[in-house]
Amino acid sequence: MPPRNRAAVVVLGDIGRSPRMQYHALSLARQGFLEVDIVAYGGSDPHTSLLENKSIHIHKVPQGPTVPQTFPKILRPLILIFKPIVQFIMLLWYLCIKIPAPDVFIVQNPPSVPTLVVVKWASWLRHSAFIVDWHNFGYTLLALSLGRSSQFVAVYRWIEKHFGKMAHGSLCVTRAMQHELAQNWGIKATVLYDQPPEFFRPALLDERHNLFCRISKSINQPYGLRDCIISGSTGPDGSYPNTTPFTTQIDSDISLKENRPALIVSSTSWTPDEDFSILLEAAVMYDRRVAALLHEDDSIGDETVWEEIHSGKQFVYPRLLFIITGKGPEKEKYEKKLKKLSLKRVAFRTMWLSAEDYALLLGSADLGVCLHTSSSGLDLPMKVVDMFGCGLPVCAVSYSCIKELVETGKNGLLFSSSSELADELMMLFEGFPHRCDALQSMRASLMERISSSRWATEWEENAKPLIHRVISENSS
Template identity: 75%
Template sequence: MGKRNRAAVVVLGDIGRSPRMQYHSLSLARQAHLNVDIVAYGGSEPHISVSEHQSIHIHKMPQWPTFPRNFPKILRPLFLILKPIFQFLVLLWYLCIKIPAPDCFIVQNPPSVPTLVAVKWASWLRHSAFIIDWHNFGYTLLALSLGRSSPFVSIYRWFENHYGKMAHGSLCVTKAMQHELSENWGIKYEHELDISKWPLFCMINLLNFSGLHHSRKSMMISKNLNEPYGLCDCISNGLLRADDNDPNLTPFTERVGTDIFLKENRPALIVSSTSWTPDEDFGILLEAALMYDRRVAALLGEDDSTGDEVVWEGIRDGKEFLYPRLLFIITGKGPEKEKYEQKIRKLNLRRVAFRTMWLSAEDYPVLLGSADLGVCLHTSSSGLDLPMKVVDMFGCGLPVCAVSYSCIKELVDVEKNGLLFSSSSELADELMMLFEGFPGRCDSLKSMRSNLMERVSSVRWATVWDENAKPLIHKVISERST
């Protein structure tokens, strides 16, 4: 059977929230010169480079409905059993009927059930190659809610293992996962695609982050700053109180004529992207923010009635020091968002403010490139995957403080591009250390950003994809077409 010059990218999830699969789609179209059919759910819009590419076609599947509020509890088990059956049939319909026959299917895992089963069946029926991009293990995510001893977790793992072995090629995000698949799952690699360390955003040229001006940041977020999670906070009641209607003043910049200047007393901007799920303990960040708030007050001998200034000065060991206010912007959607927003309202923070936002694929990297620090709370259900949000932050030249777990050092080089923490107290220590003297000093923060920008300028996704993914894809396609 001859080559069809087509590839299908399969995601049983929101394609707008699957950046790595969007990058694969762009590389397949641009570098492998293939027509690409993306089969996924709708929800969030993908990046404009994907949605407007002439060779990329997005097919949005219907989703299984959520529980109605008054749905009888006795029927919920039946509802949950029918869900994967519905998903399986919809997937088969799209992969076998709705889209043209591809040379290969590239599927994101997890979820594994029924995705791997459906894609394997479709690849057999359409004589196509079957490639899995392993982001994590699905059975470990299921175990977060059911427990490792659950028979459903064991069944799920069997499906993931059985159909994983049937793939004609595999890609994964870490060397630790590659070793696990090779040694314990019997899945061998001929090409390593360790693309987890590379600045993905640079591939699609979203911005020249080294030249990004903070005025863009100010315009983008200022409209949301007057919506505090309490009666008042240090942003709404301090910085913007007198300047709401002045277009030349923002919390971060001041415009004089045609020139825009960064304020010396601006708050530090910290970004954390989260899916608001149990594998990311957002409580750690809240506790660390509270500790920072109280520690600065204690150092300066202040009580809770003070704190109207933007930056506090003091003397410690004969040395002048400065600590800024901190503005945390939390991006993402997920089930636990409302719960934590309620907790934020009760904290009564004086020197720290929180805002939650959902940004478009175009605005998100603008925020990352404008921030002073990123925080990652991902802990990994398997201990073998890496948070792609950190990859995005690094691609924008943003240093990161990340939760420490088994293979995170494959990504975070401590004191070179970020720091690791295991508790809220450790994160608070790092915030105190990194932002002492902000914005003029902060040598550690500046050094890490400099290291990242040097790497961003020398490494691109396209190069790594060409060297690793492209040969594997061409190989499996050639084998299936002969």
């Protein structure tokens, strides 16, 4: 069979929230010189580099039925059966009719049902190769809501394993997952570590200032009447054109404020496998510990703290601004908790940013926090990889294989409780912004590795040979 010079990337999810599959598509087009069809749900916009690439074609599949909140729980299992059937029909139509026949399908797992089944059928009908990119195990995610003993979970695991073994090739995200697939699933997988693409990098000072000006409306909307994050006077349109909590512009000169807050970023999907309460509790502990060191008491109100900050006074421990990005089911619950907090030197903001502004935010931050724990214990958080690409040290929840990514003291720190995270915040930000030696040392270490740790290099060495091999074997 002659080569078609075409690949299909399949994601039964929001393509804008599937960065690894976006990077696959870019590499297939740029490094594999293939026409690429992405079949996925819509929702969030992908990075502009995908939208502007003429070799990449995005096909948005209509989403299946959702379960209303008022739907009786006793009938919810019917939705678990009905929804995959609808998804099966829609996805099969797109993969077999709507898009041109590819040389290879590359499918994200999870979700496994009905994705793996449909892609296997489509690969057989269209005489295409079939590669699974294992990000996690779908049955472990389902078990978070149904429990490990559920019959649905057992059936799901059987389908995931059975059809996963039918693939012509497999990629996975960690050595631990590679070992699990080999020993207990009979699947030989190639490890393709997540690495940041080139647009994750430290932001220039003018890029920081312009970003903070663009998101100034969100930054300057506290959950209470007022908190420790302040800005300059607003313009006629409500914007903050010349000053932000972090930067000041006079004529064409932009400078960082000496008494700026430390900017901490955490991106989350607001799901049960990321316990956001750990971060809230750590923030409260930091706030109270700093107050105790400054010999403050409850009689000192927000007005006093606000006036101290406005005067430009600096402290050994800075104010902290946590910006939490992402969408997900538990966001509203935690936003209600944020409104009830009474913190003097810590503030929170939640927002959703474009892919371009998210990369700039990471490149402008002082620390990243990752709350990902993994339903299987075998995958790694891609958000941390992106942070590292920006030279941003990370505090991450400790679990079984996280040390494949986070090297304690070199590029980040690990914690298992809110008190440990609070300890790390106190240690890292003592003397901020100029005398925080541990934070600056980790950033320097990350900066040394940035040029050699990029997605394109990792993909060229590990994914490209596998893709060429399975296409060759399938066409012969």
